[in-house]
Amino acid sequence: MNRNIYQFAAALASGIVFGFGLSLSGMLNPARVQGFLDIFGTWDPSLAFVLGGAVVVAFIGVQVMKRMRHPALGDSFHVPTNRQIDPPLIIGSALFGLGWGIGGFCPGPAVASLPIGIPQTVLFVIAMLVGMTLHDRVWSRRT
Structure with a gap:
């Protein structure tokens, strides 16, 4: 069999296990x-x-x-080599944290909860994809 099929199957299995774990732990619920x-409330x-x-x-x-x-x-591991803490990292982390706190989702649980059909989740994922696309278009021009 083709190696790409095994890679696809492994990625799919990993995603299913990840999504199941998120569901089992209650992390698909933004209120949780x-x-x-x-920390100052309930x-x-x-x-x-x-x-x-x-x-x-x-x-x-x-x-x-x-x-x-x-x-x-695969042929090699894809491990980050950049250990520099720079403004893009800090700004990106702050934006991620704000989105996480306001929406109650980070990307994995948001995508995993799409089948539930909560309208806010769909809006969050659309906004996330727009943000990713904007970032890629703007950042690719800078580098």
């Missing part, structure tokens, strides 16, 4: 995310446990990756 960010600590679990899984994955010569379905 906003409850986590409301604080909901459940997102901290989800984030903690993600950190553990990512740590294990990075340790396994360090021992491998190359990924099973």
